[in-house]
Amino acid sequence: MSGDHHHHHDHGHGHAHSPPQPDDKVHSYYQILSIALKELLIEKNVVTAAEVRRFIEARDSITPANGARVIARAWVDPAFRARLLEDANKAVGELGFEMTTARLVAVENTQEAHNVVVCTLCSCYPRDLLGLPPAWYKSRAYRARIVREPRAVLQEFGTELSDDVALHVHDSTADIRFLVLPRRPAGTQHMSEAELAALVTRDSMIGVTVLDQVA
Amino acid sequence: MTQFAPGDLVRIRDDYPPGHIRTPIYLRGKEGVVERYFGAFGNPEVLAYNLKGPKKDLYKIRFRAADVWPDYQGSPKDVIEADIYEHWLEKLA
Numbered sequence: 001m002s003g004d005h006h007h008h009h010d011h012g013h014g015h016a017h018s019p020p021q022p023d024d025k026v027h028s029y030y031q032i033l034s035i036a037l038k039e040l041l042i043e044k045n046v047v048t049a050a051e052v053r054r055f056i057e058a059r060d061s062i063t064p065a066n067g068a069r070v071i072a073r074a075w076v077d078p079a080f081r082a083r084l085l086e087d088a089n090k091a092v093g094e095l096g097f098e099m100t101t102a103r104l105v106a107v108e109n110t111q112e113a114h115n116v117v118v119c120t121l122c123s124c125y126p127r128d129l130l131g132l133p134p135a136w137y138k139s140r141a142y143r144a145r146i147v148r149e150p151r152a153v154l155q156e157f158g159t160e161l162s163d164d165v166a167l168h169v170h171d172s173t174a175d176i177r178f179l180v181l182p183r184r185p186a187g188t189q190h191m192s193e194a195e196l197a198a199l200v201t202r203d204s205m206i207g208v209t210v211l212d213q214v215a
Numbered sequence: 216m217t218q219f220a221p222g223d224l225v226r227i228r229d230d231y232p233p234g235h236i237r238t239p240i241y242l243r244g245k246e247g248v249v250e251r252y253f254g255a256f257g258n259p260e261v262l263a264y265n266l267k268g269p270k271k272d273l274y275k276i277r278f279r280a281a282d283v284w285p286d287y288q289g290s291p292k293d294v295i296e297a298d299i300y301e302h303w304l305e306k307l308a
Contacts, residue, residue: 103253103254120241121237147241147283148284149288149289150280150289150293151288152288161290163290163292164290164292165290165292166292166293166294167289167293168293168294168295168296169280169293169296170296170297171239171295171298172298173237173238174256174259175256175298176273176298
């Protein structure tokens with residue numbers, strides 16, 4: 001460090017440390033309610049702490065990579081793609097993924113139509129296939145704006161859609177969860193199914209982005 | 216036998232009862248087209264209170280964005296699709 005009269009964070013061994021995270025988070029009413037309910041259920045032997053932890057671990061093990069495998073299969077196997085659009089629960093089951101809580105419907109992006117998914121009422125999301133939704137998906141700003149000015153929101157994600165393309169905003173208001181089937185990027189003709197799956201992003205399956213062309 | 220079929224013109228009930236309603240307020244009173252039928256599902260308006268009631272037919276309704284938002288800035292081709300239970304739908308001629 002060369003600064004002799006500038007303030008700096010060097011403390012003698014060549015790097016700065018991040019400050020510790022203070023554990024001073026204030027819980028909301030519903031967070032406290034949920035903690036109290038969990039503690040009561042454990043106290044009354046309805047569930048055990050280990051069961052709660054295992055459930056959270058099982059949830060955390062579901063990632064967008066599961067959805068990416070489905071998309072890649074649909075790109076390489078037209079018959080699978082047809083089955084996915086016809087009955088997505090059954091089709092993802094072929095790859096070993098189980099939709100335990102909801103009906104899954106796949107919506108396909110084409111040259112003429114682009115799909116994007118929201119839940120304006122809460123945070124409905126195909127969790128059984130993609131895991132937990134990103135924080136922005138649950139934000140009031142996204143939920144309000146994607147139905148009101150969807151093209152402006154997509155632009156903020158770097159997605160430019162021509163006016164010739166019909167934008168379909170799917171509001172997950174009831175029992176159906178939507179999975180966007182993105183268009184296969186150009187330049188991927190020689191890729192294997194596994195290589196294709198590695199290209200598929202979470203945001204492209206929500207529909208806020210399209211997949212980049214592969215150089 | 217379902218009450219509505221794909222292609223039917225419908226209006227969402229312009230009604231504001233209390234309770235756990237899954238019909239978004241921004242779509243109430245708006246006109247759209249039945250895009251597909253999903254089947255019969257538990258009615259959230261009774262399930263939310265741990266009550267039993269008959270299942271309700273669920274449809275995907277497609278609205279033109281410009282019909283939902285009169286000052287909509289986007290392509291005239293843009294649509295909003297939402298899943299609406301039968302008792303929120305009124306058939307138009």
